[in-house]
Amino acid sequence: MFDEIQCGLGRVGNWCGWKAIAPEVMPDAVSWAKGIGGGFPLGATWLRAKPMQKSDGSQTQLCDLLQPGSHGTTYGGTPLACAVSLAVLQTIEDDHLVERAAKLGRFATGQIKKIRGVREVVGKD
Numbered sequence: 001m002f003d004e005i006q007c008g009l010g011r012v013g014n015w016c017g018w019k020a021i022a023p024e025v026m027p028d029a030v031s032w033a034k035g036i037g038g039g040f041p042l043g044a045t046w047l048r049a050k051p052m053q054k055s056d057g058s059q060t061q062l063c064d065l066l067q068p069g070s071h072g073t074t075y076g077g078t079p080l081a082c083a084v085s086l087a088v089l090q091t092i093e094d095d096h097l098v099e100r101a102a103k104l105g106r107f108a109t110g111q112i113k114k115i116r117g118v119r120e121v122v123g124k125d
Helices: 079-094 097-113
Strands: 029-033 043-047 051-053 059-061
Touching: 079 097
Parallel strands: none
Antiparallel strands: 029 043, 051 059
16 A cells, blocks of 8 residues: 555656655555645545455456445544645646646756765656
8 A cells, every 4th residue: 555645646747755765666555644634624535456365266357346334534534634635636636736746856956066065866857
């Protein structure tokens, strides 16, 4: 499971933060919060469609393991929270903020490399 609460949803120049450093990896689960609500308390978890065997021997998909009502959450998807999230995600998309984050990251990396005495900069060019 990847925890993208701090780095997901476009902050590192990709909707999925892990893709900026390991695009070949596909996690079984990803957690998101903070950015998904733009400051409004909301969290989300994504589980991929991956076959798995339950303890009783039956088969299911990982993404189908948690059914409605089978788990609780601190920042559950209330109608208001979901409306806020949709507005936040639409703004990220409409204002091209993922692309802007990638561009600014490249700019910052380039500028830091120019600073006298800096020997190494780890980042995406």
